[in-house]
Amino acid sequence: MNDTLAGVLDAASSVVLLAGALLTFAAGVGVVRFPDLLARTHVGAKPQVLGLMLVLLGLELRLRTLSALWVMVLVVLFQLLTSPVTAHMVSRAGFRTGKVDHDRLVVDELTRDMERADGDVEGPRVDRGRPGDATT
Amino acid sequence: MILPVVVAAATLLAATAVLALVRVEKGPSMLDRTVALDILTSALVGAVALEAAWSRRIDTLPMILALALVGFVGSVTIARFASVEPEGEGRLLTREELAALEAARAQEADDDLHRHDDEHHGGTATGEVTGDDGTGRRGEREAGRHDDGEATR
Numbered sequence: 001m002n003d004t005l006a007g008v009l010d011a012a013s014s015v016v017l018l019a020g021a022l023l024t025f026a027a028g029v030g031v032v033r034f035p036d037l038l039a040r041t042h043v044g045a046k047p048q049v050l051g052l053m054l055v056l057l058g059l060e061l062r063l064r065t066l067s068a069l070w071v072m073v074l075v076v077l078f079q080l081l082t083s084p085v086t087a088h089m090v091s092r093a094g095f096r097t098g099k100v101d102h103d104r105l106v107v108d109e110l111t112r113d114m115e116r117a118d119g120d121v122e123g124p125r126v127d128r129g130r131p132g133d134a135t136t
Numbered sequence: 137m138i139l140p141v142v143v144a145a146a147t148l149l150a151a152t153a154v155l156a157l158v159r160v161e162k163g164p165s166m167l168d169r170t171v172a173l174d175i176l177t178s179a180l181v182g183a184v185a186l187e188a189a190w191s192r193r194i195d196t197l198p199m200i201l202a203l204a205l206v207g208f209v210g211s212v213t214i215a216r217f218a219s220v221e222p223e224g225e226g227r228l229l230t231r232e233e234l235a236a237l238e239a240a241r242a243q244e245a246d247d248d249l250h251r252h253d254d255e256h257h258g259g260t261a262t263g264e265v266t267g268d269d270g271t272g273r274r275g276e277r278e279a280g281r282h283d284d285g286e287a288t289r
Contacts, residue, residue, distance in 0.1 A: 013189065014138055014141040017141065017142075017145050017186060017189060018141055018144060018145050020145075020182065021144070021145035021146075021148040021149050021182060021186070022148060024148065024149060024152050024175075024178060024179055024182050025148040025149070025151055025152045027152065027175050027178065028151060028152030028153070028154075028155035028156055028175055028179065029155060031155065031156055031159045031171060031172050031175050032155045032158050032159050032162075037165065037167055037168055037171075040159070040168055040171045040172075041167075041171055043171075043175075044171040044172075044174045044175055048174065048175055048178045049178075051178065051182065052178055052181060052182065052204075055181075055182045055185045055186065056185055056200075058185075058189060059185045059186075059188055059189045062189040062192065063188070063189070063192060063194060065194060067194065068194045068197055071194075071197040071198070071200070071201060072197070072200075074201060075181075075200055075201050075204050078201075078204050078205060078208070079204055082204075082205075082208035083174075083208075085208070085212065086170075086174065086208060086211040086212060086215070089211070089212055089215035089216060090167050090170055090171060090211065090215045092215075093167060093215040093216070094165070094167045097165075099164075099165050099167060
């Protein structure tokens with residue numbers, strides 16, 4: 001019975017490892033094929049992290065020890081905390097330094113906000129009290 | 137564990153690393169390279185994990201942890217401090233451009249040296265035989281200044 005269980009877990013581990021490697025590969029293809037910085041940032045943040053999580057899950061299914069599990073939980077936690085920060089900072093830096101093609105964007109809230117901020121600096125303070133500004 | 141699975145996964149991860157390197161080479165800006173290096177780090181983590189799964193060892197797990205953290209620090213640092221780059225900076229120079237750049241730099245250093253000489257900050261002593269590089273210019277300058285310049289030394 002124990003041997004059967006080990007065999008099943010090993011098989012599951014193989015499947016999950018393969019899936020994780022596939023997702024990482026998808027991230028690699030995306031970073032080469034995608035046309036602009038924001039799309040590449042996306043591919044660096046989402047499939048990459050899921051691929052990493054799957055690979056680590058496969059590793060844990062294979063190792064089946066608790067001490068390894070905690071380290072992996074820590075790694076996944078760090079990845080989940082840091083990769084959105086990285087993606088956000090890279091996108092914002094790219095936006096600020098003019099590396100984003102504005103025609104490709106569907107929603108562009110930052111430009112609107114930046115224009116309004118510029119207007120605030122240049123125009124008189126009274127502009128803030130306009131009804132149109134208060135609703136947005 | 138089935139060998140073909142490991143081989144297939146390792147091939148995929150290696151392909152990912154190569155693709156990420158392609159983007160690092162091409163990437164029009166520093167930020168594209170940052171993203172690509174992130175993916176390269178991820179592929180590296182995957183490879184280490186795969187090896188650990190193949191040979192059932194846990195002593196390489198700290199490596200995975202360290203890699204995950206270092207990738208983050210690098211990306212954020214570049215995004216924060218190195219994202220502003222002059223136009224045309226984000227590509228490899230050709231050999232001629234590099235030579236021109238080096239020549240300009242050497243010229244600048246040379247000019248710098250002479251400027252300091254002009255102000256008598258640690259210049260060579262009067263009458264000392266200088267190297268053949270600066271001799272001509274130095275001689276002319278000395279000749280032109282004979283009437284008033286010598287008093288300051």
